[in-house]
Amino acid sequence: MTAVKYIRNVQNFSKSKSAGERDWVGLDGLILALICACFIIIVNGSGDENDERGNEYDDYGRWRKLRKIMASLPSAFMIFILGVILAIIRGPNVVKGFKFGPSSIKVLKISKDEWKEGFIKGTIPQLPLSILNSVIAVCKLSTDLFPEKEVSATSVSITVGLMNLIGCWFGAMPCCHGAGGLAGQYKFGGRSGGCVAMLGVGKLGLGLVLGSSMVRVLEQFPVGVLGVLLLFAGIELAMCSKDMNTKEEAFVMLVCATVSLVGSSAAIGFLCGIVVHLLLRI
Structure with a gap:
């Protein structure tokens, strides 16, 4: 539902509300989102590794070769790069605001009142969702996608807790092992530990080189394109109910x-x- 809202409506993230229907044309229009969606469908298909559409061409080998070439394309990464390019075009001043080097890091002092408010307004409302999406769903999805590997709820819970206990002292946003993220990575071809390691290295590199100035580009990122990526990640997650x-x-x-x-x-x-x-x- 959220992904569809991102595609159809203009979003006001500061107020967490939609701000009217999205225009059909433009650098963040519905036509652009539909083109991105069609591109993902053509490249990734239904997500079945044994997808053999177009068997009538197998005698000549042309369709099979074409399918292999298309399947090897990093569709999500290509769409992300397209979104970054469009973000720079939409807000050319963001490039001038780049500041090279990492942002300053400091240890925060958290008062008793802040601990209390965070526990009441943050922990308690978020706990059911975190248990469901970050622990139970992740373990179930991991078992479905990688049946040869064992994942325990205890290990997942501990890592989620450690990430947040350490990160909060440096002003980090709450982190988790989201089932949607795992489904999205699997959908778009990231099916090994090496992919996650490369993703981490890439994020660290951007953080060290551009710091928080990278946020200005993300603010101009086409939300409709983001909605398309979220939509297919959600579809992949929902497909697990087929068993x-x-x-x-x-x-x-x-x-x-x-x-x-x-x-x-x-x-x-x-x-x-x-x-x-x-x-x-x-």
């Missing part, structure tokens, strides 16, 4: 999804799903 073997499992999943969408709260949907699951076990 449900019983009507009972499908029923619980649909109840959870429906309540989450209608109530705009994953926590409420999660609780309703648990209640329905327990009631069906009686």
Whole structure:
């Protein structure tokens, strides 16, 4: 739902609200978003590694070679680079604002009142979503995508906790192992530890070279293009429900999804799903 809103509507992130429908044309228009979506579909297909569309051309080998070439293209990275180029075109002054070198880092002093406010307004509301999306969903998705590798909820929970306990002293944003991020990486070809390592090195490099001035480019990044990337990551995540073997499992999943969408709260949907699951076990 969020991805579709990003594509269809102009977003005011400071107020977390939509600001009207998006124009069809322009550097952040609907046509651009649709072109990016079509490009991803052509390159990545349905995400099935054994996708053999167009078998009628296999005798000549042309279609198979073309499919291999297209499948090797880093579609998400190409669209991201396109978005960066468009961001610079939309706001050419952002380049002038580049400051080379890392931003200054300092240790924050967190008062008792800030700890209390953060716990009440941040931790408690976020805890159900973090447990669901950052632990349970990540472990389940990892098992589905990489059945040969074991992932425990304990190890995932500990790493999420350590990231936030260490990062908060330096003003870092809350971090987690999001299931959506894992699904997106898998969808666009990042299926090894080396890909994650390269991603980390790239982020560190940008942080050390440009620091916080890189944020100015991201502020001009076409939100419609971002919505397309989020949409396909969400689709890949939803595809994991295909392994449900019983009507009972499908029923619980649909109840959870429906309540989450209608109530705009994953926590409420999660609780309703648990209640329905327990009631069906009686």
